[in-house]
Amino acid sequence: MAKFKIKHDRDNCIGCGACTMVCGQFWSIGDDGKADLKDAVNNELEIDEEDLDCNKQAAESCPVAVIHVED
């Protein structure tokens, strides 16, 4: 199964919460008010194809485009 990588430029996250609304199983708001990508290491996470749509929606919902989905 294909693997994809999600990268979160957390420094520039404005904590709007949009990603948590569309993809709550991967995204939540941390104690500092910025989004956390669940189980990410250095704000990067490898995902399976089945989780791609959810994270793509998160990326598309982000008003400051700090969520990146890579093949």
Ligand code: SF4
């Ligand atoms: S949608 Fe973007 S700016 Fe808003 S909380 Fe998520 S990562 Fe941060």
